[in-house]
Amino acid sequence: MPTFSFERTAPLPLDEAWRRLTEWPRHGAVVPLTRVTVVTPAPTREGTRFVARSGLGPLAFNDPMEVTIWHPPVDGEPGLCRLEKRGRIVLGWAEIEVRPGPGGRTRVVWREELRIRFLPGFFDGVLDRASRAVFGRAVNRLLRRA
Structure with a gap:
């Protein structure tokens, strides 16, 4: 069960970085083979539910x-x-955390614990590296796209 984190700095105001990272359907546009559907009424709040469907x-x-x-x-x-x-x-x-960064930029901190049912712990290292790559690339793309 890998727990990982990474940080990014973006030349965006806090509220814009937040918007780009928390508009859930946008994640489907940047994560390969994934579609995200929000199943509760807008706006997002505690209790909002959504489903990411991944694969073929x-x-x-x-x-x-x-x-x-x-x-x-x-x-x-x-x-x-x-x-x-x-x-x-x-x-x-x-x-997902956004906080003021250097020079008026926004610092993004992404922390995640990921478990795949029935996947033996032997694969934790591979899962950790793959997750950092996939989620890191997704966050980069989300922050770049308006």
Whole structure:
């Protein structure tokens, strides 16, 4: 069960970085073979649920998530969102934090614990490296696209 984190700095105001990272359907546009559907009414808040469906054909699976902490940035203060993964295959949690960074930029901190049911711990190192690559690339793309 790997727990990993990474940081990015973006030339964006806090609220814009937050918007780009928490518009859930946008994640489907940057994560390969994934579509994200929000299943609760807008706006996003604690209790919002969405499903990321990843894969192809019969090899696809659902990754349902629920927002359990929702504190958008206000008046230059940091923002924090926590997602609980509630699927039959993918379990764990993710946190997205935005905070003021150097030179008026925004610092993004992504923390995640990822568990794949039935995957032996022997594969934790591979899962950790693959997850950092996939999620890191997704965050880069989300921050770049308006």
